[in-house]
Amino acid sequence: MGTDTKSDSSTTPSSFTSVLRHDLPASLVVFLVAVPLCLGIAVASGAPLAAGLVAGAVGGVVAGLLGGSAVQVSGPAAGLALVVADLVTRYGWRATCMITLMAGGLQLLLGVFRVARAALAVSPAVVHGMLAGVGVVIALSQLHVVLGGAPQSSAVENLAELPRQIADHHGPPVLAGLLTIAVLAVWTRLPQRLRVVPAPLAALATASVTAVVLGWDVTRIDLSVGLSGWSAPAWPLGDWHGIATAVLLVALLAGVESLLCSVAVDKLHDGRRADLDKELTAQGVANMVSGALGGLPVAGVIVRSTANARAGARSRWSATLHGVWILLFALGLGWSVAFIPMEALAALLVFIGVQMVNVGHVRNLRGHGEVPVYFVTLSGVVLLGLAEGVLLGLGLAALLALRRLTWVTVRAVPEADGRWHVLIGGSLTFLGVPRLTSELCAIPAGTAVDLDLNIDFMDNAAFEAVHTWRQNHERGGGTVDIDEIHDEWYAMAASGARMFPAKTPPVAPDRWWLPWSHRRRRRPMSAGGLIPVRHVSGDGAPGGGVPGDGATGDPGGPAVPDLLAGAREFHRRTAPLVRPVLHGLARKQEPSHLFITCADSRIVPNLITASGPGDLFTVRNIGNLVPRRGAAPADHSVAASIEYATGVLDVRTITVCGHSGCGAMAALLDGGGKAAELPGLGHWLRHGAPSLARFVSTGGDDAGSGPLDRLCRVNVIQQLENLRTHPEVDRRVRAGRLELVGLYFDIGAARVHVLDHSPASADGAPGCSALGVRLAPEVKQAVLPPGRHEQ
Structure with missing residues (x-):
């Protein structure tokens, strides 16, 4: 890596040079991406436009300096726009700032108590579904602005009103919005030298210049009440339960989005991995400052963070400097915002909203069976609201997880000699009893049954079902031979032993087939750098100690300790399993x-x-x-x-x-x-x-x-x-x-x-x-040993 990011408190000459070479140019790129997005998210949130710039500056400077991620960029996030819009409608803008401040305090406490990794337990399907739902709602509402109208109070009403809105003729404002969308759509297909300018900036600049040159009558952005119009946050009036819920919702949504963004951005660079607790603490401080200064809630934003990483950022100075540029822009160039048509800004939000519905996430979730969680969350956010959609998604994800944990596999196969082989696998609970009894009762009476239990848990209902079936089958003249592959759940329950703890999944065996280098564990070092290794006698009894790497001077390193450790592992794990087989082979070999x-x-x-x-x-x-x-x-x-x-x-x-x-x-x-x-x-x-x-x-x-x-x-x-x-x-x-x-x-x-x-x-x-693939006609298939499967 070209940058030393180990020291956060000082800048060495080498790191200062790296900041000038890498982080300074990257910060300018992110600044050009961030300014249009800050303004657009403020519009979507129903907040003052200056609030978006304040949040962008605070997120860059405060979260950038204090954060635990090397290249993550924080600022106002589109995923929080619906929450903020609802809070502004319910409590007013100044009270929303107070809620943001309190949410930041809660994030700070969570970071201090080091619970950041708990946020990663939230299913990504819920998070992506929530963001997609927010994107649909934003796109539907802002599309009315592009068409010269006004958004309705809900996504359903926006969708129902859309045909009439499209039928009306709105003139130049619609052209400004459509021009913005067209530039955004074709920008990624232009030559690389032209794409140096970020697409949002290019689209807004094109629409603004065209509107001025052609004299279009469009709605202009009003930033007259800028940073000078600051007023202190006010305590929200209303039921304290609703206020507490709002604080918790903002804190958790912003925190989870920031932490997931940190994890995702870690894959885009080779620098230090993110310290999630430190990042959550920094996000809390940034939200406290943003709320106090009249800004939107702050969170890590994947679009700006990705742009930062791809622009070559090496440290947190890029995010910090981008916040400084936003502040200087608001103070010195805020007047230029008045040239941007409101319809162009709404078109930018429509484009962003559509992009938030990422088809790639659906493909990734499909292989894990989590697509229903994604669409339920998306639909809930669009039709019911953000909190309701997230709760629906979390509930469905929990139900699917419970279903997987309690899923039982029952397979009954008749053998050639008339016996039946039954395999039961999974976690046997009362939920699987109907299927279990259905499969077992289908076995003909009076037959000999080999029952393999490959289970990690059996509750009383499942035991009663298996035990009752066994007794009835044996009364009918059949036999049941039960073989338990893991813990003896059935045998212990049948003997009256107490099943404690409630669930004891078997310890996963080592992947014995991996090379030593892939399985090597840390061994405790003794004085002088010796690895204590014990001789293994012929009967498996431990003998005296032998030195390890340092004692032998063997340039081969840990070869001898690995070999002897492998012999000990064989005696401990494998020998008890193969001893019956080898005992039968001890006198004679009969290989085929x-x-x-x-x-x-x-x-x-x-x-x-x-x-x-x-x-x-x-x-x-x-x-x-x-x-x-x-x-x-x-x-x-x-x-x-x-x-x-x-x-x-x-x-x-x-x-x-x-x-x-x-x-x-x-x-x-x-x-x-x-x-x-x-x-x-x-x-x-x-x-x-x-x-x-x-x-x-x-x-x-x-x-x-x-x-x-x-x-x-x-x-x-x-x-x-x-x-x-x-x-x-x-x-x-x-x-x-x-x-x-x-x-x-x-x-x-x-x-x-x-x-x-x-x-x-x-x-x-x-x-x-x-092997395992259909052979060509001219290819002879090898005769494998009887009973062996092609691998």
Whole structure:
């Protein structure tokens, strides 16, 4: 990062230079974006125009200096316009300023008590639905102003009145508004050099200049009562319950919008992450100051914050300076606002309102099943009001969350031997009892049932339903074998044990298949930087301690501690699970497959084949090579493994598995240059010469793959042919007792492909098809082990 933002209280020479290079230009861009929006939001809120400029200046300077986000910009927010408009109508403007001041005090207290992250518990579907609803209401009301009329008291009335408003002829005012919308719509399609000027400023300037030049009779903005017309906030008159509700609503809406904006803006820059409690405190102070000075409520605004980040801002000085520019504009250039037609400003608000209905948010919510929450909130805000719409959205979100938490999966499947296999998963509560009993009662009487309970909770109603069904089924001559995968909820309830606590979800196991580097935890360091690691004896009992990284001086770092920690993890978690299986395999192995693959550390045969102990007899070497019988230099290791697998273990399949980006194949393509300093490797790679010759003879690359990956696949086919040079393998293949399979593992895509090695392949080039995808007619599908699923 080019800017040091660690120090908030002082500006070093290097950071001062960064402010001049990055933050100063960005602040000017944000200032040009902010001024039209401040004026427009003031109009939509029914507040004095100067209140928007005051809020913009205070939000920039106060929230910018004190805030916890590096590039977030605060000011009047369109999402609060409906609340403010309602408060102005109900209590008057001066009382609304007092409500803003008190809401800021509440935000300050919440920030001091460090509860900012609790705001992130609000469903984004509710927030986006609320903003979309506000946008619809603003667009509908301001569209009447664009058409030369006046907005109605509600969105429904605005919508009903719109046809008559459109039918009337309004002359130049409508042209000013339509011109503004046209400029806003086409501005993003103009060349980059023209888009240096922000679209809102360009649209208002175009409409203003056109109105002056053509002499249009439009409504002018009146800023005569500017900053000099300040008056102290007044206490709102009315029921204190309503006042308290208004304070709470402003504080929470402004706070949540600011915090969500901070989280979103963090994704747009590489600087320090936002301190949400500090940001909420700063927003509280800014609202207190804005309310005291006669400004609108302040919140973090995503439009200005995005513009700030894209303009290259590096620190909070950009937001602060933008507030200074707004203040200077209000004091020195406020008179220029009088040239802006009110219809143009209303058109800007219509455009902003439409943009607040973001279709991208709907797409993101669709995959999580939260679209109904979005549209219910939107509809509630438009038809009923802001608070009502938010409450409806929150209620629906809570109901959907409760439904997900209590959702139960019941699947009953008849087996070939006449038994029934029933799987019940989820949280078993009284809400799932109707479906549970319906599925269980559909099982024929007198049958043998294997019931798997994969649940994390079972209340009394669910237990009674399962237990009663079991008793009735067994009375009818059937049998029920219950296997509980997690906690023994059913067994404990049946024995009369107390189920406490009410819910004990199982501890999620470590993702054992991840590399150590992805799972490594912090280990407590002892004196001298040693990591205490204990020896593990053959029976799993801990022995004496061994030093870690620092003690051994091993340049490999934490390799030994990782290995021993992994052994301890095996004894603690995995050994109890696999011990019964391994106990049965201890005397004899009966694998069905010989699996020949590369020694590459990224290839884990049991992982990519979903196999377990006793399934695969594995041979690994560099390049997954199978030397031809009698080849020089002689290799007895692979030949011995093949003889033992076929002659003693009687395997039914031999699989050769290559992979993408194989280093051995890269060395072959390089002509052996990479192995020049490794004589043993050079001798071994001579067994890859037939693969290289086959690759050269087959010609060009496959579409979408380079020469290296194509050689990796050709090499697999060649090794399958090399296997046929071993007499026992060839005899068993001809007799139909052994099948040869070629696999290719694409590491980057984590995908296993089956390679076609049939004689019908004229050019010898291997075709391939991903497992789990419909295979092409010319591609043979590998025979997987019985009971194994394609991965």
